[in-house]
Amino acid sequence: MIDRALYVGKIFVITGSRRGVGKLLTEHVLENQGFVIGFARGKSSIDHERYAHMSLDITDSVAVLRAFSQIAKTYKKIDVVINNAAVLTSQYAMIMSPQLAQAMINTNLFGGFLVAREGSKLMRKSKWGRIINISSMAVPLEPIGDSIYAACKVGLEKFSNILAKEIAPFNITCNTLGITAIKTDMLDQLPQDKIAKVISDLIVPRFATSDDIFNVFDFLISDRSSYITAQTIYLGGVHKN
């Protein structure tokens, strides 16, 4: 029998909660009785008694600081931070717009830093916390067109590992979950032949399901995973050479 109350009393911050993987994770936490504070640039797409939405741009350091200050006053603590928000433009580097490349760096790397930074400060007080940064199979598979996107995710993974060292004394873990292709809005932007090639390169050559993601997500957040930190777990059998 599946326990549907994994997250009673736990407060999550999930970035990019309006759609895609962020929305799936938010719904999973809500289903498991957790409370989610969702960050996204747009309005909420979730209506639930245990969901609070904050419309903000995670690349704006002042906005992120204010959001966490408000969270501290209202909720007093955060247990889990999920750095999921990301933007993807897949294009040959030679014709990649500098503005779009900069936008990816800002959201995918700098935004993740800002959110993890403020989340760590709050978790420090309660001496328990979990940070999960969402990475991508683009890191090990290095698909054409994903140079900047993959570079951001590599940066996020390295940031995650060093942050893990810095916050370990506070009983906070920080790990990275490298997800494979799952049918989301982001994936719809890519050419289907490219997706088919990426899927065929996986050891388990199929799309990820939401449960594939939830499995590792729950594992990393579990109380029993306090000894698991500074790790990157990829789905689908992809791995770095």
Next chain:
Amino acid sequence: MLDTNKIHEIIFEALEAVNAEREEGEKIIINSETILFGDEASLDSLDLVSVLVDVESALLDVCGFSVSLTDDRAMDQEISPFSNIHNMTKYILSIV
């Protein structure tokens, strides 16, 4: 109103939080001459980070805007704001 007494109160509170984690006999003696950084400091690097985070957070609550104690301006001071509480207080008063 942010004055010397209020800033002392904020810094002392941050140091008390560090002391709360320490055993008797290892606690920091807190006064305006308490050294925060350097060979003679009673704080290790993680303690100092905790103190800075708590002080910045309290200043945000009191002032309503964020104050960074570790930006270029702080690093460029002739007398380090981290040398002792007196100098940190002076530095905070100069930037708010």
